[in-house]
Amino acid sequence: MSAFSQLRLDGVSRRFGGQDALTELDLTIETGEFIALLGPSGCGKSTALNCLAGLLPLTQGSIWQDERRIDTLPPERRGFGMVFQSYALFPHLTVRANIAFGLRMRRLPKEETRRRTEEAVRLVRLEDHVDKLPGQLSGGQQQRVAIARAVVFEPSLVLMDEPLSNLDAKLRLEMRTEIRRLHQSLGLTTVYVTHDQEEALSLADRLVVLREGRVQQIGSPRELHTRPANWHVADFMGYRNLWRGRVEQVDGTRAAVESSGHRLLGEAIGDLPARSDVMVAVRPEDIRVDGPGETPNAMSATIEVVEYQGRELAAEARTDSGQLVHLRTEQRVAPGDQVKLSMDPQRLLVYPAGATRETDRLVDASGAVR
């Protein structure tokens, strides 16, 4: 169908039986962009995708393709390609017929349908399997058929709903590269739903983080990785160390925080009045073990659990005050070792704690504060 220069979601909301699954999603998608909707399960990301595809009616809001309102159109008239989590390949049709389905629906001339189908088959490297039924293919091959089927008619927008979640770790990495390669070569505007932050960071130009149906942050992979907008996003982006604390002093963007007996220096994100409750977020890889000389944010701790992860070790340590610390290090540490931990104040982020009940639950679960 017709290409667009902009797709605009305007206050898109969806309610299921009194429960808000998606609240006022505003998002503008430029043509050629790769957008990832990211969030834990139940955050509304798949709901947003289904609303965009036309498979779910909206309870509020509108969707615009340039100046044309499209949220009232049924899915078959939107012309968006979609890759489903379960692939949803037609089990009674061969690989070739599956891929050609969208072209046949558009009643293209036979010759063109054949040519474009062959092209798509080559693109996903399934030349040897065109006459098989989906049931005879491996998971990765089925996945490639699903992708070819969704892109063969050159849709103005491709929607992908956790397409890699049913694959094993190795295939997932391969397909991730494959999807990125396809996006680079075809330039198709893509909206990609996932709960895997690594997948989203590596694929997308722009990420939309959702939580409980609300947008938490929209930004580039770098922005999300280094500066999450709130501690929920930080939690989701791999800041495994989330400690409760209290502000002692704020000086510009530098905050001094008291957290379970330690005085920590970090970057203040958001408004931090003195004595207010905060959450301190640090990535495991930003914690140094036995740094040289005088180091900031030092804590002494005992290593408790060590996991071997190739170049690095992932370890859990407990500070003398009882705080649990997740860290990654290239040093050979073993359970029982006494270590000195330190953190660069620039890589220690301080957030307003916000809703307290949630904070309690999270902090208790990680065992940091009793």
Add this chain to the structure above:
Amino acid sequence: MSGSGPGRPLAHWQHRLAERGIDRQLWLLVPALVFVIALFLYPFFYGLTLSFQPTDGGPLSDYARFFSDSYERGTIWITLRIALPAALLNVLAAVPIAYRMRGRFRGKRLVTTLLVVPITLGTVLTAQGLLNFLGPTGWFNRILLAGNLVDEPVRLTHNYWGVFFSLVITGFPFAFLLVLSYLSGIDPTLERAAATLGADWRRRFTMITLPLLMPGLATTFCLTFVLAFSVFPSAVLVGNPAGETRVISLAAYQAAYEQYDYPYASAIAMIMGFVELVIIALVLAARSRFYTGSTGGKG
């Protein structure tokens, strides 16, 4: 094929039996086997041998007697003429209703119950209702007469139509329940995928759902056909058992309990079974041309 080299001892005999599916769980089949043997196989072979022992003549003379008598022979055609269209109508009527009802909606249980209730009525109650409703002085004809739509009552009972309606009423719930379960076994995501690929509901149905449903429809047709083919009570109660609804089971009944000729009755029963088998074989042969593998849903 690397595990069993020449010098290596074979696995324990229990493993080898288990590999062929022989283990202690097989005992669970015993009750079913007892039932099948006592209630089906024994009576069947008893009847089969009995049918070859006519009161006079050679072993096949009862079969010859059936086929040489046009009045008897005709019962096959009479039964088929009722059972085939009734089974077909049941299946065809069940498809759109089940299709509309496959999703979740408020009041689904109520509607399903209403559609399935005729199962509980039994043939006699159905016949009674049909006589009251469609009989010469029933409501249906009274309405037609009152509206001056006809000059004399339309005959819908004690003939072909009475039996036909009765079979539709009692057979439809079976067909509906079966089709509904086959339909819910088809992953609804498939239709959604077809929609995003540009298929309107008509093509979603004809290109995705119907081909996947066809094997189920064939099975449903076979089951409702078998039910309809052995029609007996309604053929007597709302049909014309001496004429156009003298079905084959009636012929067998008369041989057994009016003429007390058990071998002849057995022969008729065997012929009846054979005709059913032929129809089922034809339908299943057609069924095998469709995709019969997994359809992805939970069903």
